[in-house]
Amino acid sequence: MNNNPKISKQDMKRKKAFKSYLKIKRDVFFGVLFLVAVLGIIIPLRPTVSTIEKRTLTTFPEFTWQSFIDGTYFNGISTWYADTFPFREALLTANSAVKGLYGLQSEQLVGNSDKTGDEIPDTPVLPSSDETTEATTEATTEAATEETTEEQLPDGAIHDIPEASGNVYVTGDTAFGLYYFSTDGANAYVNMIDKAQKKLDGVANVYDILVPTSVGIMLDENAQEAIGSSNQGKAIDYIYSSINSVNKNITTVNAYDTLKNHNSEYIYFRTDHHWTALGAYYTYVQFCNAKGVEPTPLDEYETIEFPGFVGTFYSSSNQAPSLLENPDTVTAYYPKTTNDMYYIGSDLSTIQWNIIMDVTGWDRASLYSCFAAGDEIYAQIDNPNVNNGQSCVVIKESYGNAFIPFLADHYEHIYIVDYRYFYKYPDYNNSVYQLVTENDVDDVIFINNADAMTNPNAAELMSDMFN
Numbered sequence: 001m002n003n004n005p006k007i008s009k010q011d012m013k014r015k016k017a018f019k020s021y022l023k024i025k026r027d028v029f030f031g032v033l034f035l036v037a038v039l040g041i042i043i044p045l046r047p048t049v050s051t052i053e054k055r056t057l058t059t060f061p062e063f064t065w066q067s068f069i070d071g072t073y074f075n076g077i078s079t080w081y082a083d084t085f086p087f088r089e090a091l092l093t094a095n096s097a098v099k100g101l102y103g104l105q106s107e108q109l110v111g112n113s114d115k116t117g118d119e120i121p122d123t124p125v126l127p128s129s130d131e132t133t134e135a136t137t138e139a140t141t142e143a144a145t146e147e148t149t150e151e152q153l154p155d156g157a158i159h160d161i162p163e164a165s166g167n168v169y170v171t172g173d174t175a176f177g178l179y180y181f182s183t184d185g186a187n188a189y190v191n192m193i194d195k196a197q198k199k200l201d202g203v204a205n206v207y208d209i210l211v212p213t214s215v216g217i218m219l220d221e222n223a224q225e226a227i228g229s230s231n232q233g234k235a236i237d238y239i240y241s242s243i244n245s246v247n248k249n250i251t252t253v254n255a256y257d258t259l260k261n262h263n264s265e266y267i268y269f270r271t272d273h274h275w276t277a278l279g280a281y282y283t284y285v286q287f288c289n290a291k292g293v294e295p296t297p298l299d300e301y302e303t304i305e306f307p308g309f310v311g312t313f314y315s316s317s318n319q320a321p322s323l324l325e326n327p328d329t330v331t332a333y334y335p336k337t338t339n340d341m342y343y344i345g346s347d348l349s350t351i352q353w354n355i356i357m358d359v360t361g362w363d364r365a366s367l368y369s370c371f372a373a374g375d376e377i378y379a380q381i382d383n384p385n386v387n388n389g390q391s392c393v394v395i396k397e398s399y400g401n402a403f404i405p406f407l408a409d410h411y412e413h414i415y416i417v418d419y420r421y422f423y424k425y426p427d428y429n430n431s432v433y434q435l436v437t438e439n440d441v442d443d444v445i446f447i448n449n450a451d452a453m454t455n456p457n458a459a460e461l462m463s464d465m466f467n
Contacts, residue, residue: 118181254286
């Protein structure tokens with residue numbers, strides 16, 4: 001007796017169709033895999049820079065027998081292959097979009113770590129040597145310690161307190177970079193600027209401008225503490241009191257209080273770690289007060305806007321969708337008397353440029369480069385429409401870029417030194433003293449953000465320019 005069930009023609013058709021489906025599915029899978037593999041070996045399609053991450057991508061490793069034997073050559077190829085895969089920017093953006101589908105994230109912390117800043121001392125650092133510096137004029141001392149008397153404006157700080165700590169804090173459409181105070185870095189900065197002033201004593205006036213980053217101004221102090229970010233107001237107070245305790249001939253400019261007073265305004269970007277030109281303007285006013293010159297009223301400047309700016313916080317927050325969907329607008333203020341300058345390129349050629357460059361059409365991550373040629377080895381502004389005999393050197397990192405255009409109407413000559421790259425310029429042998437003496441410079445202006453002022457490496461680079 002045959003107990004096997006009879007298979008109907010309909011069941012046979014279903015089984016045959018299912019086998020065909022599996023074959024198609026397998027062929028599609030291996031076909032896509034093959035296409036991706038072929039795509040991956042097409043060298044011309046491989047990117048060399050990342051616009052989103054703002055970095056140069058890994059290059060193909062150079063072959064050596066040593067790297068071949070120890071395996072680092074093949075590790076380098078693997079890293080190059082993954083880092084420069086064709087259309088990686090589109091893939092990163094797609095990955096960010098997929099993550100955004102998991103739900104709304106009103107707050108997130110990226111790069112979570114156990115890093116904490118040092119405790120900020122209550123008393124200033126002692127002089128680095130037995131030497132003490134006498135005040136040359138009472139006016140300099142008063143300018144260095146003068147309190148701001150601005151009208152109190154509405155508080156625009158964010159008061160929400162997150163639950164954890166990390167490197168980048170994103171709340172809504174705004175991101176903040178956490179700040180970690182370093183006692184060694186702060187003391188190195190104090191010793192550096194003391195050394196610089198003593199080198200320039202009797203030659204040029206020295207001004208120091210410490211600029212807080214957005215986390216120190218736009219977040220409530222309780223929120224800063226909750227995410228493990230050091231108090232920048234206390235840090236700047238410590239550094240300035242330390243500077244004034246060792247050297248009364250340095251004029252310190254109070255940017256913190258004036259920016260705090262204007263924190264309901266658009267003085268920092270939401271998607272980028274820089275300040276806006278408006279924030280730089282308010283600090284420029286404080287500098288003019290310290291120098292004893294009249295600042296240009298804000299409403300007298302012509303402006304240009306560059307919408308769609310998505311800056312460094314977008315990449316460092318794993319491309320948070322809330323930042324991409326709410327880009328910044330870069331507003332620049334044209335100097336009244338000239339817009340001409342030049343800079344020294346990476347090949348040491350001289351390139352004519354504009355103080356405020358029209359960057360319309362540039363990629364969305366580069367719009368902050370409209371200010372003073374960005375971060376170059378060396379740059380210079382020669383203003384034929386100012387005839388007061390005044391000149392200055394500006395020693396800066398990228399925060400200084402938005403500040404420099406406001407100085408253009410006050411000096412015949414502005415010599416711009418990015419301390420990170422100045423050593424590459426052979427004309428002055430990495431010596432600011434040589435630059436100052438050869439050009440009869442009146443003022444040397446240091447402008448640094450909070451991260452730079454407590455970074456020992458930054459202080460060392462600046463100190464080397466005054467050997």
